[in-house]
Amino acid sequence: MTASTDLPRARAKSLADISKLADPPLGNAPITPDRYFSKEWADREWDKVWTRTWQIAGTQAQIPNTGDWLTADFGPETIVCVRGDDGHVRAFYNVCQHRGMPVVSGAQGNAKRLLCPYHGWAYDLAGKLKVVPDEADFVQGSPCGKLNMVEIKCELWAGFVWINMDNDAAPLRQFMGPIADQIDTYPMDRMVRTHWVTIEGNFNWKLVQDNFNESYHVPFVHPQTKFVMEYAHSYCQFDLYPEGHARMFMPGAGPTKQLRGGENETLEMLRNELEFWGLDPDQFRGGKTGEIRKALQKAKREKGEEKGFDFSTYHDDQLTDHWHYTIFPNLSFSLKPDGNIWLRARPHESDPEKCYFDMWYMTLFPAGTERYYSQSMSEWVDVSVPGPHIQGKVHEVSAGPGIDQDVSVWEHQQRGLHSRGYKRDYLAFQERRVRYFHQNLEKWMAD
16 A cells, blocks of 8 residues: 655745636536436446545644544545554554444544454554454454555645545645645645534535635625625636646735725725734725735735744735635635635535535644734634534534635525526636536546
8 A cells, every 4th residue: 555645845935836827628518407416426426536536634733643543534434544653644444354343433533553442453553453352263364464454545745634545546746736836835734723614514515616616606695805805707817727626816905896985894804904914904095995905915025024924935916815726626725825714525425415514724823923813714813722623514503704605505506406497507707617627527437
């Protein structure tokens, strides 16, 4: 089996490539509604996509020491990742080779060995079976050294533990393509998971990824953003990568150019950030809110070091704008100067009309700072207090006011896809990331 890659790549020393890519050929084949509820389609997705793509199991911060382990649920499988005596992190199917009992239970822990709680079979931290009770009683010979835990691919990158159930899968950085170097411009390995929410929803996972692959919905689902974000597609940049991933640059720290009025709302929503960086919000009154973005970039560039940030690998636009990546098949990063909104949908273990939606917020604390006011989450966070894992169904738990607006759409849309009155999509060009996602999904499923 393939051992994990535990030597992290040095963070980028140069600026990210922001050049616009030429759009690949895009067809107009129907995105048929059955793919959102067909059990046959979901079964093929499991075989063709979920068991062959790189997924994030957890954060490296969860398993810093020898014997630390974490589990990750994906569809019907649970994977356990453990840091071995040699310091390497390995991933295994969480199942004892005796009679199928999970070896560990819970989200994370520490163990000197992986001990099946049913009959006491004991595996070392490299997954090798070392001890079984009544070893001489097995007429077919001792299982020790023969029936080891089944290992899968595991790599560490960007502060995360990544897994892949396909032994023939390409290495992680090859799978990520050029966006790996772009993401490396952010100190991802220093970000702390301060928010961790999982919502079980009555909607197919692809509705989540569709949503984060377009900004056409933003003025209607997130009307408050018009005061602090440029969502008009003509002012944003979209890039589609051969590996199936996509990128969007969306200007921030100021109102959309389409806005008329709203000065008070803009200044109030940006007040905390402006004052943190030594800017007086009132200086932007009288029709000057359009000047905030450049002024904030200048202030962050000048005062970043004294505030405890290293912005040396950022373009000026990264200091204010939203750099949003959708990573095939089911992951979204929305990168900020001081953190990362991390969004993911996981397939339900049996029902294609359900999924699990995960929201993490990864906060970049200024150097030497224990507490920090997160601008994106609008609350104080503490570096020494890990974000608790909050779990529930739609309307039972919150992923934050902005993301909750997205969540509120998907169950209604899932029902609408069953209508006899709906046959197929009709997409605007600005929704081409949705088209590209489905073309790549179909390509993977045809292989």
